Amino acid sequence: MNRVLDVVRVQLVNWRGIFAWPLGILALTLVINLVTFGVLSDDVPSNGRVTGSLVSIYIVMFVAHLQTITQVFPFALGLSVTRWAFYAGTTVLVVAQGLLFGLLLLLLELVERWTGGWGIGLRYIGLPFLVQDNLLLQWLAYAVPFLAFSAVGVCFGVVFKRWGQSGVYAVTIGAALVLAGLVLLVSRLGWWPAVGRFFTDQSTFALLAGYPLVIAVVLGAAGWLVIRRATP
Amino acid sequence: MNVIRMSGVTKRYGQVTALDGVSMELAENRIHGLLGRNGAGKTTVMQILTGQAFETSGGVEVFGEHPYENADVLGRICFIKESQRYPDFFKVKHALRAAELLYPNWDAGFAAELVDDFGLPVNRGIKKLSRGMLSAVGVIIGLASRAPLTFFDEPYLGLDAVARQLFYDRLLADYADRPRTVVLSTHLIDEVSDLIEHVVLIDKGRILLDEDADTLRTRAVTVTGPVTSVESFVAGRTVLHREQLGGFLRATVSGVPDRPVVGGLEFEPVSLQQLVVRTTQMNGPHNGRPVGAGNGGNR
Numbered sequence: 001m002n003r004v005l006d007v008v009r010v011q012l013v014n015w016r017g018i019f020a021w022p023l024g025i026l027a028l029t030l031v032i033n034l035v036t037f038g039v040l041s042d043d044v045p046s047n048g049r050v051t052g053s054l055v056s057i058y059i060v061m062f063v064a065h066l067q068t069i070t071q072v073f074p075f076a077l078g079l080s081v082t083r084w085a086f087y088a089g090t091t092v093l094v095v096a097q098g099l100l101f102g103l104l105l106l107l108l109e110l111v112e113r114w115t116g117g118w119g120i121g122l123r124y125i126g127l128p129f130l131v132q133d134n135l136l137l138q139w140l141a142y143a144v145p146f147l148a149f150s151a152v153g154v155c156f157g158v159v160f161k162r163w164g165q166s167g168v169y170a171v172t173i174g175a176a177l178v179l180a181g182l183v184l185l186v187s188r189l190g191w192w193p194a195v196g197r198f199f200t201d202q203s204t205f206a207l208l209a210g211y212p213l214v215i216a217v218v219l220g221a222a223g224w225l226v227i228r229r230a231t232p
Numbered sequence: 233m234n235v236i237r238m239s240g241v242t243k244r245y246g247q248v249t250a251l252d253g254v255s256m257e258l259a260e261n262r263i264h265g266l267l268g269r270n271g272a273g274k275t276t277v278m279q280i281l282t283g284q285a286f287e288t289s290g291g292v293e294v295f296g297e298h299p300y301e302n303a304d305v306l307g308r309i310c311f312i313k314e315s316q317r318y319p320d321f322f323k324v325k326h327a328l329r330a331a332e333l334l335y336p337n338w339d340a341g342f343a344a345e346l347v348d349d350f351g352l353p354v355n356r357g358i359k360k361l362s363r364g365m366l367s368a369v370g371v372i373i374g375l376a377s378r379a380p381l382t383f384f385d386e387p388y389l390g391l392d393a394v395a396r397q398l399f400y401d402r403l404l405a406d407y408a409d410r411p412r413t414v415v416l417s418t419h420l421i422d423e424v425s426d427l428i429e430h431v432v433l434i435d436k437g438r439i440l441l442d443e444d445a446d447t448l449r450t451r452a453v454t455v456t457g458p459v460t461s462v463e464s465f466v467a468g469r470t471v472l473h474r475e476q477l478g479g480f481l482r483a484t485v486s487g488v489p490d491r492p493v494v495g496g497l498e499f500e501p502v503s504l505q506q507l508v509v510r511t512t513q514m515n516g517p518h519n520g521r522p523v524g525a526g527n528g529g530n531r
Contacts, residue, residue: 003303010330017321067319074317075327077284079334079373080306228301231285232317 007089022060029053037122050123061146062153069157074232087224094150102143129204141208148212151219158223162230233260235381235413241290243276250276252437261411265428267508273437274417278383282311310379312370314386318358325354327369335377343376349398363390371399381413400427421505433508435515452486452507457497472510484510
């Protein structure tokens, strides 16, 4: 367990970089949106000032943890860390980061509400479908997608380390084929209305936190099976 | 006591056999030289011994246990390889701090001294380091970690002669104070011949030599003289190499315990480097050919 915490500390050696990037991107997109809607204030009614820029901070986490595997993994193994300690430490870091950034978004959402959308009715954090009934659910709705995005990054990273670029292509193309097959199947069987009902019947909390958590756990476990035999 | 034991270790990458029945034992608290050409299998041996790569078959023991995913064993090992990857977003000080967190015997004072010695800019990004500076980072981590078992895999790339000497001097001085097991893989055999106490020569995935450096140094001799005299002297001995110039023959022979006094013949000692080169050349017809300098074939 100590070794796992050592790995977390090694990953946080450059903690300014780890936290500055996502926060910087978040701040930058907020400013861009404020300026954009400030300029367009006459053209966009104040109840339509909704932006999807929030996704950028989630994408940053995807890239960050892709690099955790492609760059920190070879470094850590070079310094005699076991794959298990490295993967467990990375998991701890991913969960902690997700919860922390989720909390930050929760606080920003409150600020957004209190300031009437940053003074111009902008919905940047509290997007209509994201808003939950209570603070705990709201926190998890922001936090869990971080875990899912990070897990996807980790998975691409371990596939790259284990099988190289061709492995990444194979997995990407394979996933696309499976998806296309499913679409074809559903169309053939005429199940689209049922699929649509499934999604509308789910609560937004299930879609934001429930299923992403399942995805994160499944991908996280799959990543472990792959990294066990990966070489730095 | 032996720290490392490999018995009949074979490693295949698809059709390529990188290691072919490698068996060796390395004793504790000595400096071992792991020598051989590019692609001979040196790096593969060290990757397997550190649990980074997997043997296809054979037995591997480090500190009496298999190293794969063995925190107890790996915690006592430091493996500095020429191709060591550092995160791009690290500065030099981050890499050193990470090593400090991971190595229980880390000596921060010693590391700071070495940083000064090598003139390493700790606040510079890893990506902006010259090749020599990057090697210096590895050398410093390898020395200051004071791991009971330290592997240096061609750690000197890009280091100039002065910096390399600094590395050898610091290694020897620190080793004298705090004995530990060092495995040094290198091409610059002449430079380290005074440093290494035991030699393992590997070629095409097989062990060619596995002996004390002192024994090896006295093992072969170069004899020069008229063709007929030299021929009669070397008859029945293993000739590692021969060069003929006119009526004179120069032959390197092994198995000459003491220098006999034979009229008209001159005897010279054979350096470790020459012995390694000649032994390797004996091992196969292709070994006279150059191989692109740089890295092993399995990275």
